[in-house]
Amino acid sequence: MDVSRREFLKLSTAIAGAMVLPACTLNTARQTQDGYYYELTAEPATAELVPGYQTDVLGFSGQIPAPTIRCRQGEKVTIRFTNKLNEPTTIHWHGLRIPIEMDGVPFLSQPPIMPGETFVYEFTPPDAGTFWYHPHMNSVVQLGMGLVGAIVVEEAEPVQFDAEQVMLLKHWHLDEQGRWKQLMVPRLSARMGTPGEWGTVNGKHEPTYELPQHAMTRLRLANVDNTITYPIAVEGIQAWIVAIDGNPVREPMKLEQHKIGPGMRLDLAVEAPAAGQAFQVVQMKGRFAFPMATFRSVGSDLVPGKLIPSIPLNPIPAPDLANAEVRHFVFEWEGAVTPASANGKTVPKFWLMNKRAWEGMSKANIPAPLASLEQGKTYIFDLKNVTQYHHPIHLHGHTFTVLEMDGKPVEPFHTDTVLLGKNGHAKAAFVADNPGRWMYHCHVIEHMKTGLMGYIEVA
Template sequence: MKRRRFLQHSLQAAAAATLAMSPQLSLSLSRRPDYDYILTAEEKPLSILPNTTSPALAFNGEFPAPVIRARQGEKLRVHFTNKLSQETTIHWHGIRLDNAMDGVPYLTQLPVKPGASFDYEFVCPDAGTFWYHPHMHSVEQLGKGLVGALIVEEKNKPAFDADVIVGFKDWRLNKDGSFKTLSEPRHAARAGTLGNVATVNGELLPEIEVPANATVRVRLLNMDNSRQFAISLGEHLGQDNASIIAIDAMPVPNKALDIHQLGVGMRLDLGLHTPADAGVEIPIYDVKGRFYQKVCSLRTTAPIRSTAPPAIPTLPPNPVSEPDVSKAETHRFVFEWAGAMTPVSASGHTHHEFWTINRRAWAGMHSANLPEPLAELELGKSYIFELHNATPHGHPIHLHGLIFKVLSSDKKNITPFFTDTILLEKNERATIAFVADNPGGWMYHCHVIEHMKTGLMGYIRIS
């Protein structure tokens, strides 16, 4: 019995004795246990650096957070309790779900107060690799550990011998395990404040076991606040043995992996043929210029067959609507640096605004103030967004609740593909298109958390 399943059954047994006291909890626990979860956000000392503890925040008191698994086309139910001292929410990154379940405070739901609970219930229409995180106090809550993987399994599961998760998360820690300042204005106004302790699945340079002579699916998730990765396997496997099979959960025709840019919030699925012998290391690198920096490794265990492994499967497409670009309405968005002027309140508190979308910095929202949307769209129509990154820094631009098609770029050759996040290079112009087939207000922002919090965020409304 897997540890997650054991915990679920243990929780069910414990809850059976308290049904009369906890009717909402019992409802959540009475459902099918395979795909239903109880999730808490809480303060938890974690050992990240050796021989130290860090005052982290964790889902269910652990890092990595519980891997949530759902089935394509079926409802996922998560009973969430906030045990933090702050308000929070959960956003289900990349899922085309009902707007009320999107986890954006005041736009889609009220914040979950300390000690309170909220039931998230939604259908996952697309299969693939997703993740979840708060959308409130994001610099601190994500920076201290509140991130987790969400895997939606295909209706007809592809035939892989193993399926592994590789989750990237940096931390900003002093030698004694205490947290450094999570955001520094001089870095927030540039590429973002980077961590100094890099972990994969919560470990320093881990080796992840995979069977030898096997066909393996590797799911890479960039769940960091700021860092961009350039993923490569070097020349260890050879291009015939490593294929990109999905980008941001959307299947693509299998293609050889060379170097793939993985911005904040983005995901990459690889299909691998592992070597025939046990004990072989397969390094995963982050490429910086001419330097290949190892971030983790796969390590083969005993081979599972004596013959050649089966071909790397091609994933079935997700049911995403094809935009009609011939009839699409065009909207233009310019992402810019706002300059060095820092607004100061009457009480002397600063509110940094370094970034703008169409010359407007995100001012935040609360129960009495919902800013105007960046665009008003009509349900069912096709739209083209022309994007211009007029800054010297990269921006992973993420759109909630929808999947869009990347059509073109003036910086790279594009074979059109579907995604929920586009990584815009400095001074890049790109064109995306989508069908506005999901009603509601949907956040539209850079996923470098400090960029988002200092202006580079807004929302669109589909009605």
């Protein structure tokens, strides 16, 4: 259960000193004079994903869906994280421009958090929006079995919607009795990835939510799937895009259909219909719509005709395009299986970034970066996908300003993950203002696992 946006705003403004959020949100969650404080674990648990059956899962604080962490732009948040798994893990805060020490990539930014150990993440988010969190170790298994959650950063000056719903979109690799199937099939890893078969929103198959009639509602969608790209549409009501990947757009845009690849987010504004009426968020497959969640309106004293609240833009540094340096990145297929490793297991490598497959790393072996960038300088990344499969390309610690998609100029927009379709091409600029070694990879987890990953160094 999440704290609603209205409840969060009410609690945040009513008590300036300390406050206690509902216990169902996290083990411990409170606001203090030093910012927001949470306690979080990763641990084995069970969940009823397929109705009538229990499935062994991995859950943040043992929960599916994971607790939604809420904090505020420009205010410190502290997450005291304890690893209760039987293997090492970390947490990466996807989309947040935070110091490298808090980025959650093992060896590159922090030591792995061993079983039983606690690590304290502390950062002050400069941007408001919809983000998410997940491990960056044994990612196929840890994400695939449930270690995914939302982090919502409220605007520094409250933006007043009447209602809100966080929606974590995920397909699980389960059969009809909730038993696990293979999370990764190598021959599929060399294509689009291994898709799950049981679709859920917040761990429920086709859930129904209630909204007050005429409530101006913010829907925060996050694709936390290992593999699947969701073409999102809304049926039964007009929806408006108000933010892409955590970053507000300058003017709301009518939603027709919008693709969100793994790791990507989409914020929509809708005015709930009159009591008794409903609308659906759907996934498009060609011309056919498949329901993901239904929203039904119930009686309230709200009246129709509200304007969509204005959401301030995030303080993304403006790129100096006149003096930008262009760096080229080509994402392609290698199509090979490496020889067996020392323990006799084959290690598949299918994908290349600039003719390099990610070779892995350890404390004593950090590979060379894909690119070394000068701190404070503007760069344009020219991204080319020369394969027939989609690649959502994610850069840690920075936010892109997308300039072109598939050879055509676009109204510039901000994102941390650029979705390249079949033979797709994009140009994205950013100011390399955050020093560190930043992971840079495809967010189809199997593509990342089998070669499509590296890092850039900013110094």
